[in-house]
Amino acid sequence: xxxxxxxxxxxxxxxxxxxxxxxxxxxxxxxLAPSLADRTALSELAVAEYGHFRLLHGRLVELGADPEAAMxxxxxxxxxxxxxxxPADWLQALVKAYVGEGIAFDFYRExxxxxxxxxxxxxxxxxxxxxxxxxxxxxVRAGLAADPVAAGRLALWARRLVGEALSQGQRVAAxxxxxxxxxxxxxxxxxAEISRMFARLTEEHNKRMAALGL
Amino acid sequence: xxxxxxxxxxxxxxxxxxxxxxxxxxxxxxxLAPSLADRTALSELAVAEYGHFRLLHGRLVELGADPEAAMxxxxxxxxxxxxxxxPADWLQALVKAYVGEGIAFDFYRExxxxxxxxxxxxxxxxxxxxxxxxxxxxxVRAGLAADPVAAGRLALWARRLVGEALSQGQRVAAxxxxxxxxxxxxxxxxxAEISRMFARLTEEHNKRMAALGL
Numbered sequence: 001x002x003x004x005x006x007x008x009x010x011x012x013x014x015x016x017x018x019x020x021x022x023x024x025x026x027x028x029x030x031x032l033a034p035s036l037a038d039r040t041a042l043s044e045l046a047v048a049e050y051g052h053f054r055l056l057h058g059r060l061v062e063l064g065a066d067p068e069a070a071m072x073x074x075x076x077x078x079x080x081x082x083x084x085x086x087p088a089d090w091l092q093a094l095v096k097a098y099v100g101e102g103i104a105f106d107f108y109r110e111x112x113x114x115x116x117x118x119x120x121x122x123x124x125x126x127x128x129x130x131x132x133x134x135x136x137x138x139x140v141r142a143g144l145a146a147d148p149v150a151a152g153r154l155a156l157w158a159r160r161l162v163g164e165a166l167s168q169g170q171r172v173a174a175x176x177x178x179x180x181x182x183x184x185x186x187x188x189x190x191x192a193e194i195s196r197m198f199a200r201l202t203e204e205h206n207k208r209m210a211a212l213g214l
Numbered sequence: 215x216x217x218x219x220x221x222x223x224x225x226x227x228x229x230x231x232x233x234x235x236x237x238x239x240x241x242x243x244x245x246l247a248p249s250l251a252d253r254t255a256l257s258e259l260a261v262a263e264y265g266h267f268r269l270l271h272g273r274l275v276e277l278g279a280d281p282e283a284a285m286x287x288x289x290x291x292x293x294x295x296x297x298x299x300x301p302a303d304w305l306q307a308l309v310k311a312y313v314g315e316g317i318a319f320d321f322y323r324e325x326x327x328x329x330x331x332x333x334x335x336x337x338x339x340x341x342x343x344x345x346x347x348x349x350x351x352x353x354v355r356a357g358l359a360a361d362p363v364a365a366g367r368l369a370l371w372a373r374r375l376v377g378e379a380l381s382q383g384q385r386v387a388a389x390x391x392x393x394x395x396x397x398x399x400x401x402x403x404x405x406a407e408i409s410r411m412f413a414r415l416t417e418e419h420n421k422r423m424a425a426l427g428l
Contacts, residue, residue: 016250019257023244026260030237036230036282036289040271043233043264046240050261057254068250075250 006182008063010111011119012070013078013172013179015056017104019071020078022049028093038090041135045097052126059122073176077168084164091143091150092157095212098136099161102208105130106201140212155214162205220396224325225274225333226284227292227386227393231318232267233285234292236260242307252304255349259311266340273336287390291382298378305357305364306371309426312350313375316422319344320415354426369428376419 025046033039060067087093105127112123144151173180239260247253274281301307319341326337358365387394 019250019253020244022257023240026237026240027244030234030241036233036285040233040281043236047261047264050257067254071250 005178007119008060008065008070009073009176009179010182011056011060011063011065012067012072013074013176014104014108014111015053015060015067016071016074016078018049018053018056020075020082021100021104022046022053024082025049025093025097028087028096032087032090032093034090038139041139042093042097045101045132045136048129048132052129055122055125059119074172077172077175081164081168085161091140091154094136094140094143095154095158095214096161098133098140098212099158099205099208101133102204103162103165103201106204110197110201137211140214144213151214154212155209158209158212158214219392221333222274222277222279222284223287223390223393224396225270225277225279226281226286227288227390228318228322228325229267229270229274229281230285230288230292232263232270234289234296235314235318236263236267238296239263239307239311242301242310246301246304246307248304252353255353256307256311259315259346259350262343262346266343269336269339273333288386291386291389295378295382299375305354305368308350308354308357309368309372309428310375312347312354312426313372313419313422315347316418317376317379317415320418324411324415351425354428358427365428368426369423372423372426372428 023046025042029039029042029046033042057067060070085096087096108123108126112120140154144154237260239256243253243256243260247256271281274284299310301310322337322340326334354368358368
């Protein structure tokens with residue numbers, strides 16, 4: 001079975017996003033967690049990301065695609081995002097995990113709504129893990145209660161995470177015309193829908209910031 | 215329910231060994247794998263280690279022990295082992311994964327045979343993952359076929375892995391008398407059994423070296 005290159009691109013970018021998030025969260029957990037209990041909590045999230053990677057990898061194989069070839073066009077942009085957003089401390093690591101997860105879940109939802117219905121089941125399985133990053137909210141709020149001055153710094157950090165993600169996203173869209181075209185075609189009968197999608201993503205991000213107390 | 219400190223120590227050292235192995239393999243996979251397929255193969259092994267960590271963590275909770283307190287006495291020795299055996303390249307990472315897994319499995323088997331029967335079920339579950347690291351054998355042999363000169367260097371590396379493990383093991387035994395005493399008591403009716411245990415471990419290690427072609 002051959003799918004459009006756009007679908008393979010979509011699964012490929014999500015797969016590498018999960019694989020790299022798993023590795024970076026694991027590293028952040030090992031190097032920044034202030035206790036073994038904190039380290040375990042973030043490692044659980046990392047391993048859940050690996051579970052999503054497995055689902056996406058399996059779906060690519062089912063579609064007859066080479067998973068490694070599907071992921072490789074996105075390695076540079078996602079690695080660059082992680083390199084530019086290496087957390088300097090535990091609270092930054094938690095905000096990154098929570099914000100990054102949130103953006104990823106929103107993206108899965110948009111993808112399922114706009115695109116290939118064949119990925120809807122996969123999206124449902126991934127979204128079953130939504131809420132796993134809630135521990136981060138509780139810990140960030142406790143951190144802010146202990147050190148209220150950190151709020152301004154963390155709010156800037158969250159904006160930087162989103163800003164760098166948008167900049168890498170634009171780079172990916174320019175380099176992968178099939179993926180961009182697929183997203184654009186899904187919107188073609190209603191141009192205003194693109195604005196609405198960005199408004200939804202921004203609104204969801206703002207809700208997450210509020211949940212963190214930022 | 216209160217268990218002897220030796221049993222909690224045993225589960226604690228195994229738990230932190232799995233947690234740290236998961237983190238280091240994940241990092242080695244992300245930084246050293248020559249392809250995304252290789253990275254995935256080593257990441258699968260890392261995530262399986264995390265599964266063992268979950269089993270041990272759960273068992274500690276069942277015993278009424280604090281898992282973090284049970285692990286913390288062993289953090290320094292295991293972190294030191296990893297710091298002294300950071301692989302410089304992909305073949306070293308594979309040999310470390312295979313040799314490290316092998317030593318860990320041998321240790322689980324000895325623990326199940328000598329010690330608390332309550333961990334026998336846990337050991338069976340962990341040992342179900344034996345064979346996962348076999349991919350490393352195939353890849354190391356292929357690497358040696360392409361570069362036979364690497365064999366001497368890798369054989370030295372494997373000896374260093376075991377040497378550093380023994381040295382950290384002695385340090386742990388000195389610092390944790392309950393753990394050492396529990397192992398010693400299990401052996402008390404037959405002093406020669408200790409020598410036989412070391413002979414078994416060495417024999418198993420030599421089999422693994424032969425499997426790798428080293």
